[in-house]
Amino acid sequence: GVQLDASRFSQDAPGPLAADFRRGSVGDAAEADRARDFADGANFRRARVGMEGRLFSDWDYAFLYEFGGTGTEGGGVINAAWLQYSGFGRTKIRVGAFAPPTGMDDQTSVWGALFPERSAVGEMVRGIAGADGRSSLAVLSNGDRWTLSAALTGNVVGQQSFDEQVGLVARASILPVKGSDYLVHLGVNTTQVLEPAAGGPDVAPGATRNVRLRERPENRVETVRLVDTGNIDAKRASVWGLEAAGQFKAFTVQSEYFDIGVDRRASPLPSPDFSGWYVQGAWTLTGQPRRYVAASGSFDAPRIDRPFDFRKGDWGAWELGLRVSELDLNFAEGGAGTAPRTGAIRGGDQKITTLGLNWYPNAAVRFSATYQDVQVDRLSAGGAAFGAGALTPPAGAQVGQDVQIWTLRSQYAF
Template identity: 30%
Template sequence: MLMFATRLTLAAAVLAGASQVFAGTVTSDGADLLVKTKGGLAVATTDDQFSFQLGGRLQADFDTFDGLYTHDGHRADASYFRRSRLEVSGRADGVWAYDFALELNKSDTPIKEASVSYLGLDPVTLKVGRFDPDFGLEGATSSKWTTGIEGSAISDLAPWVNDRDEGLGAQVAGTHGMFYGSASVLRPASNKDADGQGANNYNLRLVLAPMARAGQVLHFGLNYAYNDADSFDGRIRTRLGVRGVSEAGDNGNRPDLAPKTKGAFDADAAASLEFAYAAGPFSLQSEYLRRQLGARPQAQHQDRDATGYYGQLAYTLTGEARGYKLDGGKFERIKPQDKQLGAWEVFYRYDHLNAQEKGLLDNTAQVHTLGVNWYANDAVRISANYVTAKAEHFSNTVGDQAGEALALRAQYVF
């Protein structure tokens, strides 16, 4: 698998490099085939009935952290590929679309996405296969274009709402006027009930965007997700905004906001609200999430409740606006206007997390993230984030309730 991944990576690098050297279009003798090499490789018929596009992303990360972020409080660091992905997408017969993504740095479950969509019911799209379920603004925005290196820590409260978990599912989604909506059912591979039977996750998302273009965005969103398995261990743990704690060996600390209690809970649901506003180079976004775990009647536990919210301010110093797309209800890339200077963006985000169970626990965490992004061109992005965290009513093994981290990323996409 390592040799296979290496060869694919080299092939992707050669194709991506070629796309930077050649630009323009090539038309076949029959005037029915168009080849685009600017920013990637795409082949399509001129009638848009068939197409093929090759893309990918490489995200190389380095994190250093201490205090609450490690078990013993001493500084640790991690260097790793956050994502190394090869992607293929396209159309067939005009009304069918396909998406396939291979995660090259994962040998156990390398297939990130493998889905087929039917487009013949415009503006509604039907999708089946393996894909990430639709939940939340940060969850909908590609990892290539989220403002922070990592998304908000509130996603740790209910990670299953955005996780395909090697499973299969179906989704219906569409836009109309200023509205976007989606509904999906997904059966993750690890989602089993008490008898070992497969169980489903159900997601529903609705977006209202009276303003929906780059530099002019007003976005409201509502989400609901339900897991119909009948047995949950109730564990809620968090990386507090730093992925490297899971990549630093045994000393990285991923603390529990709520401990594992096997068989105590038989219901699991989450809901969230979204808000975003953008005016020119300025953007503001915020989300609130609540997850409720229902206790079994015979268990000596109360219902467990987890809540979180974040607020984020971002400003592009060079004047560019963040892209936005109503179909999907998501932010997209910043396109540099100056090819020499690139685009420079600064941001601040505050996250607040809490997990409660009456008479047992009431744990809170706060995370502050200050960052800068340099979009050197359409393919290269360099990011630096300074992150601090503070805990209430929990700590690492030596009693630290605060920690800090520096996260760096070099990203290449094509």
């Protein structure tokens, strides 16, 4: 399938470089003098080609290569390449590169997604020890009303580090209530980074093993990330997530909450703790209900029985979506205008409200229009992290910003 996104960004006019830190510093120091605004443009988000199949009755395989990327299109990367033994009935063993289950948003397919991008926290959490192209060894199991999975994971394909990260992700979900046109989904999931990737060789006192949490504003036409903890030298990281969702006819609602803790390594500083959540609802205006997929424990897009044909008066499916999300990467951030306390992390708090309209002319083509209101509240930690010289914001200055984004995605599957 192929997805093309075009986005337009709207911000207040910038104030003087040396005083208006609220809008001048979206990234790190190197970007301070050029990232004064977001770049309007178009971007191929993904173009995937590949194959999957069955070998000798008990073995399944897939190979998917992905072109496209964030901000600009890259040279292509392995999205999935795995081999699965399916000879044990409901329980499968899979080895290779793939996205092991880390949550409900994570397990929603590209076609089934309500908006062009996942919630910021769902995307960030899957990136810790899951996500496409993750080297994994997984046990996957499901029935009609439950899923259960656990995976031992390494690095993502193409990611370079000294010794690789060692992680564990697991998820369980259940449908306690299920009728012909309604259901309730509950789930729990965890991501454990047992050993962060090593930044160097094993010389005393040991290489740094950095964990860095950061995320884009649910948009990938621009590469900028507005919230970012910076590197935290860590022994471990631990995420726990809760999932709740429900459907009644053409209405669905879905929500997840994540708590993220990072254990500092060889440091007297307190170990920080972060969190995030989202709630989203969908309403198919033309009546077709979203479909619940038992194998992945997540929703798929509505089924289109009569494709768009203006001569016959068929219009496919039209769907409205609303999402509110928050990703809070602050820890003991302190008050505005003050210097940060020892061990504080001023990663920023990002709230996004998204309104979307999807048109599915048929089962292979889709257009999505979204409006996002992004609000970031972030204090400067001081120093040159957000710009040097005249650009240096004083400790405690507001460096967050508000942006409105209009996006149109055109996509087709083949």
